[in-house]
Amino acid sequence: MSGVEARVVAEARDWLGTPYRHQASRKGAGADCLGLIRGIWRALYGAEPEAVPPYSMDWSEPARDEVLWRAAGRHLRPKDREEATLGDVVLFRMRDGSVAKHLGVVTQTGSQAKFVHAYSGHGVVESSLTNAWRRRIVARFAFPEEI
Template sequence: MTLVVEAAREWIGTPYVHQTSRKGAGTDCLGLLRGVWRETIGAEPETVPAYSMDWSEPQGEERLWRAALRHLTPKPRENAAPGDILLFRMREGAVAKHIGIQAKVGAGASFIHAYSGHGVIESALGASWERRIVARFALPLEIE
């Protein structure tokens, strides 16, 4: 298990609260990534501006994807590893607006994410989630 997965699993059970990033108190999917970043790397690389739950969907802006490209290391989608950051498009033609952290690969693949109505959970990375992945990234860690 990687340092990133260990850190993410410590957030399981945290309630879903939009625009927050506080382990045990509340977080959304971006807040989970921000918290894991703080725990594994250090200070966050930029201040996150306020964002709506639609993530600029009406304008068609890929704000989350652009931010990921500024701070994360892109990987081929087929090169899965525990600790990868997954970017999801929740429906075809929509902007990418959900983030998860790959926990397991291969048979029994799973990911950790903050999901509205559920909080931070570890979910099976089955076909319905797999087909929504639009990008895969690694955190810029010096050691893993």
């Protein structure tokens, strides 16, 4: 595991217990799934690479616009979806035919794979990356080694 991967996993786990708050990104106070990734970015690199405009919980679903996927591709390194590594950012499509609108960070790989994510109604939690979650993964990214 590289230094960046170890730092991403440690930082993601440091957010555990943070309450779920839509559009928030403050460790211990509140975060949504994007806010978690933004907070990890700030811990690793400082300032965020771009301002995040207000967004609805439906993530532009009515327009069928993959806003989150494009934003991840601008700042994170795209990877093969099957190339699982600790610290990966995984992007989920929650329902067939909908836009991808959920993010998490892989904290354990293999048969007991886990990921940290901010989940509505639960807060920032570490969950098993079950088959139900795995089949929803549409993209995988890595944090850059440096910016």
